[in-house]
Amino acid sequence: xxxxxxxxxxxxxxxxxxxxxxxxxxVLVVGAGGLGCPAMxxxxxxxxxTLGIIDPDVVTLTxxxxxxxFKEKDxxxxxxxxxxxHLQKLNTEVTIQAFxxxxxxxxxxxxxxxxxLVIDGTDNFYTRYLISDQCVLLNKVMIYGALFKFEGxxxxxxxxxxxxxxxxxxxxxxxxxxxxxxxIGVLGVVPGxxxxxxxxxxxxxxxxxxxILSGKLLTVNLLTHRNTVLDFDKNQQEIxxxxxxxxxxxxxxxxxxxxxxVSLTQLSxxxxxxxxxxxxxxxxxxxTHLNPINYSTALDTLxxxxxxxxxxxxxxxxxxxxxxKLKNKGIENCFSLKExxxxxxxxxxxxxx
Amino acid sequence: xxxxxxxxGQLQEVxxxxxxxxxxxxxxxxxxxxxxxxLYPKLGTMNFKIAQDNKITSDSSPLKGQxxxxxxxxxxx
Numbered sequence: 001x002x003x004x005x006x007x008x009x010x011x012x013x014x015x016x017x018x019x020x021x022x023x024x025x026x027v028l029v030v031g032a033g034g035l036g037c038p039a040m041x042x043x044x045x046x047x048x049x050t051l052g053i054i055d056p057d058v059v060t061l062t063x064x065x066x067x068x069x070f071k072e073k074d075x076x077x078x079x080x081x082x083x084x085x086h087l088q089k090l091n092t093e094v095t096i097q098a099f100x101x102x103x104x105x106x107x108x109x110x111x112x113x114x115x116x117l118v119i120d121g122t123d124n125f126y127t128r129y130l131i132s133d134q135c136v137l138l139n140k141v142m143i144y145g146a147l148f149k150f151e152g153x154x155x156x157x158x159x160x161x162x163x164x165x166x167x168x169x170x171x172x173x174x175x176x177x178x179x180x181x182x183x184i185g186v187l188g189v190v191p192g193x194x195x196x197x198x199x200x201x202x203x204x205x206x207x208x209x210x211x212i213l214s215g216k217l218l219t220v221n222l223l224t225h226r227n228t229v230l231d232f233d234k235n236q237q238e239i240x241x242x243x244x245x246x247x248x249x250x251x252x253x254x255x256x257x258x259x260x261x262v263s264l265t266q267l268s269x270x271x272x273x274x275x276x277x278x279x280x281x282x283x284x285x286x287x288t289h290l291n292p293i294n295y296s297t298a299l300d301t302l303x304x305x306x307x308x309x310x311x312x313x314x315x316x317x318x319x320x321x322x323x324x325k326l327k328n329k330g331i332e333n334c335f336s337l338k339e340x341x342x343x344x345x346x347x348x349x350x351x352x353x
Numbered sequence: 354x355x356x357x358x359x360x361x362g363q364l365q366e367v368x369x370x371x372x373x374x375x376x377x378x379x380x381x382x383x384x385x386x387x388x389x390x391x392l393y394p395k396l397g398t399m400n401f402k403i404a405q406d407n408k409i410t411s412d413s414s415p416l417k418g419q420x421x422x423x424x425x426x427x428x429x430x
Contacts, residue, residue, distance in 0.1 A: 035430045123430035146427035148362040153427050169426045173400045186429055219361060232409035
């Protein structure tokens with residue numbers, strides 16, 4: 001350990017004791033994207049003990065402009081698994097766990113519970129509020145980073161019972177109010193810089209160094225270099241609301257997080273689709289000519305399928321829950337039909353003509 | 354009182370400015386919020402926090418800072 005981390009150990013602020021603290025840390029990175037990639041690279045190089053990576057998405061061509069951990073040959077592969085593969089080569093001493101599915105209200109407590117601190121590398125408010133609430137309930141530190149074009153925000157939440165994301169922004173944005181996910185452009189280096197800020201704060205928390213951005217929001221503008229640190233207070237009412245509830249409170253704005261719903265108007269009859277009927281066998285109408293498989297079919301057959309999977313039921317409710325379960329199992333490329341079986345039957349008959 | 358107002362993130366696009374100065378006398382940050390929403394109706398639906406002299410304050414706080422920052426939450430990652 002001494003040689004590999006010599007430059008850390010030489011710092012009187014770290015020393016051998018500090019490097020041991022890094023070595024004993026368990027960090028979960030939610031979202032292996034623009035923010036998550038650089039943060040993970042530095043944390044892995046720094047020699048943390050355990051790194052968890054959770055991301056349901058696959059690497060796409062537009063990611064490569066800024067998510068510099070990935071290579072062209074990763075295209076179409078799950079981000080958490082691809083990231084693990086590359087990072088393990090960087091440092092074989094780090095235990096790396098890949099979770100190739102979304103962080104949800106169902107699995108957040110179990111997954112976050114295994115780590116000491118969580119790096120928020122998400123691109124949506126739904127997951128960000130989920131992380132914040134779960135960190136409050138499990139007493140974990142959340143390292144927040146987010147960006148808009150040339151600007152970024154960084155803060156450390158729930159550090160030694162300090163303020164949380166809800167203390168800063170108690171009101172979640174309304175649907176469509178703030179563009180997110182793939183809707184906005186970003187200069188490739190901006191998430192790189194913000195993600196490295198997050199890794200820096202994570203290391204400072206592990207090492208118990210001063211100047212942590214707890215109760216402080218750092219705003220960075222890479223275009224103008226107008227950078228500021230703004231103080232904000234703890235809002236005990238917001239924290240108590242979560243504690244009283246005993247579980248994270250979902251926000252209304254699910255923005256891009258639940259974009260796995262698909263409407264018939266978005267589908268083409270020419271597409272090769274594996275249909276899944278989530279209903280019981282006595283529910284009508286049957287849509288037999290699409291050869292749907294029953295929802296009880298083993299997940300393995302779905303995993304092997306490289307076709308687009310679309311689940312349907314009578315109204316689009318049960319199929320949504322079913323698809324969420326598939327996503328949690330790491331099955332990609334699956335969607336829930338917004339319409340019910342009756343509309344699907346009509347659509348399929350029309351497109352056969 | 355002359356105050357300097359700085360806009361962050363999407364608020365720069367809504368106002369078309371990164372910062373500007375105003376000479377006005379208003380009692381609270383809520384009054385300032387109303388004033389700005391009248392000036393820029395598109396701000397009306399937006400969610401943002403107001404900081405005075407580098408401290409984020411609630412809407413009921415007296416307006417006494419000379420440097421005002423308007424901060425929307427960011428989403429991208």
